[in-house]
Amino acid sequence: MNKLINFFGNIGFAVRSRLYRLGAGTRLFFLTLIYSADSFKRIHLTIREVYFTGVLSLVIIVVSAFFVGMVLGLQGYYTLEKYGSSEAIGVLVALALVRELGPVVTALLFAGRAGTAITAEIGLMKATEQLSAMEMMAVSPVARIIAPRFWAGMISMPILATIFSMVGILGGYFIAVLVIGVDEGAFWSQMQANVDFSNDIVDGAIKSVVFGFACTIIALFEGFDAPPTAEGVSRATTRTVVISSLAVLGLDFILTSFMFV
Amino acid sequence: MERAKIDIWVGILVALGIAAFFALATKVGNLTSNDIRETYTVLAHFENIGGLKPRAPIKGAGVVVGRVKSIVFNTEAYHAVVELDIDKRYVFPKDTFANIYTSGLLGEQYIGLEAGGDENNLAEGDLITYTQDAVVLEKLISQFLYSKASEEE
Amino acid sequence: MTDNLISIENVSFGYGKTLLHKDINMQFSRGKVSAIMGGSGCGKTTILRLIGGQLQPNSGKVVVDGDVVHEQDRNGLYHLRRKMGMLFQHGALFTDLSVYENVAFPMREHTDLPENIIRDLVLLKLNAVGLRGAQDKMPAELSGGMARRVALARAVALDPDIIMYDEPFAGLDPISMAVICDLIRSLNDALGATSIIVTHDVAETFSFADYIYFLADGTVAAEGSPKQLMASKLPFVKQFIHSEKDGPVPFHADAPNYRTDLRL
Numbered sequence: 001m002n003k004l005i006n007f008f009g010n011i012g013f014a015v016r017s018r019l020y021r022l023g024a025g026t027r028l029f030f031l032t033l034i035y036s037a038d039s040f041k042r043i044h045l046t047i048r049e050v051y052f053t054g055v056l057s058l059v060i061i062v063v064s065a066f067f068v069g070m071v072l073g074l075q076g077y078y079t080l081e082k083y084g085s086s087e088a089i090g091v092l093v094a095l096a097l098v099r100e101l102g103p104v105v106t107a108l109l110f111a112g113r114a115g116t117a118i119t120a121e122i123g124l125m126k127a128t129e130q131l132s133a134m135e136m137m138a139v140s141p142v143a144r145i146i147a148p149r150f151w152a153g154m155i156s157m158p159i160l161a162t163i164f165s166m167v168g169i170l171g172g173y174f175i176a177v178l179v180i181g182v183d184e185g186a187f188w189s190q191m192q193a194n195v196d197f198s199n200d201i202v203d204g205a206i207k208s209v210v211f212g213f214a215c216t217i218i219a220l221f222e223g224f225d226a227p228p229t230a231e232g233v234s235r236a237t238t239r240t241v242v243i244s245s246l247a248v249l250g251l252d253f254i255l256t257s258f259m260f261v
Numbered sequence: 262m263e264r265a266k267i268d269i270w271v272g273i274l275v276a277l278g279i280a281a282f283f284a285l286a287t288k289v290g291n292l293t294s295n296d297i298r299e300t301y302t303v304l305a306h307f308e309n310i311g312g313l314k315p316r317a318p319i320k321g322a323g324v325v326v327g328r329v330k331s332i333v334f335n336t337e338a339y340h341a342v343v344e345l346d347i348d349k350r351y352v353f354p355k356d357t358f359a360n361i362y363t364s365g366l367l368g369e370q371y372i373g374l375e376a377g378g379d380e381n382n383l384a385e386g387d388l389i390t391y392t393q394d395a396v397v398l399e400k401l402i403s404q405f406l407y408s409k410a411s412e413e414e
Numbered sequence: 415m416t417d418n419l420i421s422i423e424n425v426s427f428g429y430g431k432t433l434l435h436k437d438i439n440m441q442f443s444r445g446k447v448s449a450i451m452g453g454s455g456c457g458k459t460t461i462l463r464l465i466g467g468q469l470q471p472n473s474g475k476v477v478v479d480g481d482v483v484h485e486q487d488r489n490g491l492y493h494l495r496r497k498m499g500m501l502f503q504h505g506a507l508f509t510d511l512s513v514y515e516n517v518a519f520p521m522r523e524h525t526d527l528p529e530n531i532i533r534d535l536v537l538l539k540l541n542a543v544g545l546r547g548a549q550d551k552m553p554a555e556l557s558g559g560m561a562r563r564v565a566l567a568r569a570v571a572l573d574p575d576i577i578m579y580d581e582p583f584a585g586l587d588p589i590s591m592a593v594i595c596d597l598i599r600s601l602n603d604a605l606g607a608t609s610i611i612v613t614h615d616v617a618e619t620f621s622f623a624d625y626i627y628f629l630a631d632g633t634v635a636a637e638g639s640p641k642q643l644m645a646s647k648l649p650f651v652k653q654f655i656h657s658e659k660d661g662p663v664p665f666h667a668d669a670p671n672y673r674t675d676l677r678l
Contacts, residue, residue: 047267051270055270058274128504129502133500134508137519138492138524144523160278163277166281205282
């Protein structure tokens, strides 16, 4: 009997703590908005963070994109060939990337690379009392540390997702046209005929902005809320990746059902 | 200096992003220079538009000359009113035919314009009087069956 | 009649249900160096946080220069903190900034001074703590003692009226300890500031502090000048000052009977 009570108690506790985190996260988001003035007045703060979240992620994004594009080209070709539609490979690669893989895979990689870096950095600043010191010096840590990183994430993600899509298409082109031998003209013309700017490309861009928001705010919150110990920070970084990934995939489903169905 | 290096790299990142976006928009998508040209709008009525959608191409002799702007249903005359945006570079005579064709066997539908011989040309807001509806598969089949049946009589 | 810059009046504070401080009263006179001492975990650092407004007392009030701290709005708190400088236990230097940038931080954030004046001020402060030569180093490259001295330079960057030290002597070698001691006293006198030190280092503190508070069991167990406390007959004070292993603060934590525990 006790075990049953404990079980429900645990569920109740889990739900309550998730709700608390959601509420605290929302509060941090609004605080960030309120204190965002400095991120734009002293733009070099934000630019510095764009460097650390965006530029330093370029390598992993470009390399992954190229491989993803190549795999799409490969897998797509062998399936399309069975139905005699191998010339549609351009369409397949482009749509898959622009609509889905570009925003989603970029977001997952972003959460893993930039998200964890943000969480660890802020968690460590909290653990070594740097945030406290800043507060005591009458400088708001939200304005100086959190907000610039938020805007940097919002700026970097769409840029990275667009680069991902383009490099992926080049990867697909490389495999399909240069290696396998699909006709180059057919590759591009079929693609142009079937990829719609406002429906596909713009929607993909909207997705990447939404994912950027989710990943960045989760990373910031986990770092800000982490217990100031080594274990606390390490668990916070794990949580960033897990929750960001789930959020991205969930949001992807919701957005896709609105946009493309 | 540290800050100079950071600024340069961020600039490179943003430039790459914009370049990728434009590459996607033009080479991959259908935001070709056609769409940015000036257009004039004419109307056409159809009894059945089939699978015609807004932004479907309008072709003359197979060349894209414009895009379908909008399709609405006229509740008084019970037909479809289609607005066609035609590139200003291309003029068509007043007795042009507007037909709905299908690209390929089962592809998307588009409007094909066949020029007549009238001296006067279509202007902004004019109505194309000669139209041909989309071919609906069911009607075709029932026509075929009917003609087959009447043949055997 | 000494004027009290900071006064803690009937303050009770606790995280959750247990109270850390029960109805305590403390006064810190202008221009003096005061110390708060006591065993580990008795709430000494929390007093500093209460003064700085990072924590709110459950009851009572903390008054700094006429203003009640927890009644201040954002603006009021901002002005209050401008008058304070705090030295954290391990320095809490910003790890992504150099020594120079760390000391310049408060100046850049709170003043519109041009860069060349900031440079002069930073070098002035670093010179006062003897680390002008380390201005381009990153915090990771500094030893504990040096990091703390840089943090001190940063804490006094805007010439605050109140300087608070959280365990400034913890983990330092004797030389660094002597340096910090000297700096605390000389900076206080040079700036005309009021210093509050949280520590449990008896020898060093007694050598230069003006007034000392002992905290135990959530109350002020004893207070006075170093001379008064040395002569105190209170058992707690005597145990602390003479570093006795056992006394009012027991050696054994609460535990069941030894024989029963060993299952004899």
